[in-house]
Amino acid sequence: VCAIEGCTYKLQLEMVEMDANVLAMTFISGSLENDSMIFAPIPNLIFTRDVGITINNHILLNKPAKKARNRETLLMRYIFFNHEIFKEYRDKVLEIPDPIQHFLRPGEEDDHRTTLEGGDVMMVSPNHVLIGCSERTSAYGANEAIKLLFENNVVEKVTVVKIPNKRDFMHIDTVFTQVKRNVWTLLSSISKYQPLNPLEPINFLIASDNKETTEIIQFNKRFPEVPKSFESIEALLDDISQNDLKSIEPTKFIYSGNGTFPYDAREQWTDSCNLLALKEGVVLGYDRNDKTIEAFKNNGFAIVKVKDLINDLESGKVNADTITDTLILMPSAELSRARGGFHCMSLPILRDEL
Structure with missing residues (x-):
């Protein structure tokens, strides 16, 4: 923590001597007992899903996109690897690596960063996980997560949902979530295919922005080289309800x-x-x-x-x-x-x- 927060060595030695409970409070609040602030607090820790998610009997440690959340990831990693609750699962904690391309120019290019936040990881059935590519989760992050999940036999299917890269949506769970076996709630503007309005001249004057479209690609562990596509989120969710969850009612x-x-x-x-x-x-x-x-x-x-x-x-x-x-x-x-x-x-x- 001291390294990523740039603390002085003197402060580090002081923190080593702290009581465990006081140290934990300091890591979260960023302040010492005398209320002097030594680094920023981490209020985003309330969004616990973003830094770690359980998938069957495995735990996927995520890699947040923003530097402000690095300390959360470090603390969550420490908890999963050291807390007694997770003792039997320590060999089932999955950590996402950076791709080899990242090491060519580390810190200079964002193109090859592996970022993945838990709001973009949605377990919809025991053998099927959705991963969103969004403002916060990169394609490389999704790629590494898919390989980890397949190599460790965690699930059989992973579907990547690429939503528009914008703050409005952030993660896939901001635009759709599951209510019950055959019912989902979602945002219509990213779910349905939006045809061009021929009466609007602007549609002929500017090129369509691919970032505003939603793409859905499903990978199967048995034949990952032959991915399957879905034309809309409704089509994907209906497939999950009918085939993964065996719903006998129409999908709503x-x-x-x-x-x-x-x-x-x-x-x-x-x-x-x-x-x-x-x-x-x-x-x-x-x-x-x-x-x-x-x-x-x-x-x-x-x-x-x-x-x-x-x-x-x-x-x-x-x-x-x-x-x-x-x-x-x-x-x-x-x-x-x-x-x-x-x-x-x-x-x-x-x-x-x-």
Whole structure:
């Protein structure tokens, strides 16, 4: 930590003598007990999924794109390799290397950087993982992750979803997440094929921007040299629901902002698509996304505020085991403005199989 933060050697010696709990607080807060700041705090640590993710019985350590998150990665690596909880999994921790091209001009070129953040890694079935190429995850990062997952027999399929490289989207879990076996929530503008409007002269005056399109390529461990493509995210998610999860019901899509402009993009920015499934069909979301909430109602979901749900659970009026098809709403305050959806702020260790 002292090396990556550029601390003095004298300060390093002082920190070596610290109590373990105090040292941990210092690493996270960036401040000593007397409140003097020695390096920046790491508030992004609340987005735990970005620095590590469990895939079956393996742990994939990620490589964040921003230098500000290097300390988080180092701390997470230390936890996974040293904490008693993960003792039996130390030989199953996967670390993403840099490609050999990176060493030609290290630090000068970003083209060959291997970056991968957990918001771009989505486990959709025991043998299938989605990896997003986005503003934060590079193609080289996805490439190295695919090789690691196949070489270690972690999964059979990896599908790469290349979304537009822009801050609005950041990770794939900001534009779609799973609600239940046959239900997904997503942003319509990146999901459907958008044909050119022939009545708009601008479409003939400027070249189309490939960065604004979504590409989907699926790799299979048995024959990785023959990847499969999907024409849209809906086609991919329907394939997952029907073939991976064996759904016997039609696949449903609940669109951000109820698919209506400008609410679709506006509510996506405040994490309408970034939901966390506590169990099949029971998801956490923010109460500010009114049109998306309306879309959930239209699709037969109950809507409940978290405060009311807690009261009902404590009084025995509701049983957690019997709750189905429910969107649980929480206030977001400043979290949603920092791309802080529920999916981002979680790090599942064990998952129930659907």
